[in-house]
Each structure stands twice: as C-alpha cells, then as structure tokens.
Amino acid sequence: MKWVTTMSSCEDQGFPCQNLDYSAFDKIARAELSDPIDADELVNASKYCMRIPVDPNLTIGDLDHKLFLKVLRDKIGLYQLWVDYQTCDDHGSNTMLCVYVGKGPPEIRVSSHIGKKWASDVDLFATFTPMSNRLAKYYEQLFLDTYAFDLNSLENSGTEKLYAIWNEERYTLGTHLHEISNISKMQSPHDW
Numbered sequence: 001m002k003w004v005t006t007m008s009s010c011e012d013q014g015f016p017c018q019n020l021d022y023s024a025f026d027k028i029a030r031a032e033l034s035d036p037i038d039a040d041e042l043v044n045a046s047k048y049c050m051r052i053p054v055d056p057n058l059t060i061g062d063l064d065h066k067l068f069l070k071v072l073r074d075k076i077g078l079y080q081l082w083v084d085y086q087t088c089d090d091h092g093s094n095t096m097l098c099v100y101v102g103k104g105p106p107e108i109r110v111s112s113h114i115g116k117k118w119a120s121d122v123d124l125f126a127t128f129t130p131m132s133n134r135l136a137k138y139y140e141q142l143f144l145d146t147y148a149f150d151l152n153s154l155e156n157s158g159t160e161k162l163y164a165i166w167n168e169e170r171y172t173l174g175t176h177l178h179e180i181s182n183i184s185k186m187q188s189p190h191d192w
Contacts (some may be wrong), residue, residue: 020163025146033138037129042139043080043098043164046071046127048072048106050174054114054124069107071179072128078136079106080143081113081151082125085163094171096125098152100163101143117151125171127164 014177022039029036052069081100088095100117106128118124132141144155147162 001062020165025142027053027147028142029139037131037139040080042129043068043127043162044166046080046129046175048126048128048130048175049170050126050176051168051172052110052114052124054120055117056120067112071176072106075107075128075130076103076105076133076136077128078103078139079110079126079128080162081110081118082127082164084123084125086095094166096164096166096171098143098147098164099147100149101140101147101162102152103133103140104135113151135152 020040022043025039026036029038048071079100079102081102082096082098085095085097087093102112102113106126110126114124124140141155143149143158143162144152145158147158147160149158149162
C-alpha cells in the first residue's frame, strides 16, 4: 500500500503560519527589562488590532480611517502597521508581515502614515499596545534592531522579517469593532 502524505498550504508554499520564533527579540528584552512583554503578545495578542480602510472609494458611510483611529485618541504606546502576507486555509490562520513599527499617539501618527506612506490600494492592518512613552520607545528600538521593516528608514538595523499569525476573527473583525460602531453616525444602510 502506498501512503500519500499531503502538505498543508503553508508548508507547500513555504510561508510561516504556526509557531513563529521570536526568541532573539525576547532574549534581549528579558535581559534588559524586569518585566518584559514577549514579542508574541505584542504582535499576535495586542490590545488593539484593526483593518483600517484607506481607499476613499471603498469607504462605507463614515467608516473611514479617522473613525477607526478615533478610539485610540489620547493613547500612547507601540503601534505596528501590517500587510496581509498569506492565508493558510489548512490552519485557519492569516500570516501578516509588519512593514512599520512606531511609538506615540497612534491616532495622529497612523493618519500621517496613511497620507504619506500608504498606497490606497493596499489593505492596512494596525496593532497597538498602550504603554508609557519611554517603554514604547524601548520596544520600538528593539524591534528596529531585530527586524527589517520596509517603511522604517531610520535606525533600522534589523535583518529578519517580522510576521504575525492571526486567526480569522482577529484578521476580519479586529478587536474593537463594537467601539467603532458606537461612535459611527450610521444607523441604517440609508446612511451609506
């Protein structure tokens, strides 16, 4: 009897979709901080995760990037901008590629990046973890020292690509869609 083994789509196509290795980042953070946050928590389990609409031609009603970022008003912390890298139907996961890491108030900074750095035909995903400005600066620099980001041109000496693995819910709905719907002025399809 001949055994047939099938590879999952991620193995067949050679992209990461399970058990990512963030050990280089985590090792440094554990050596330098008394209570570090693991990279996995920052990229795969951040408090805020969202798909931000950037194409004005595809915006429904008032659901533009400003409304999505409004829920982050007056917050400071670490944010990351992501693109969709690959989907693995076998594992029900979405592999994301980080193209920018930054710190500060995300409502202002991400809006600026959309205007200056982001093409309107590319889906924008963002994660944000609230923390003190000093700690955000530390994590931003550690990411820049460890990973290479396409849109970070300064202080980016890292060489590895930073991937995240999100389940379908995190990928499609994000983490705070209910907050966005609460501040939207849309009440019915007539408001589109």
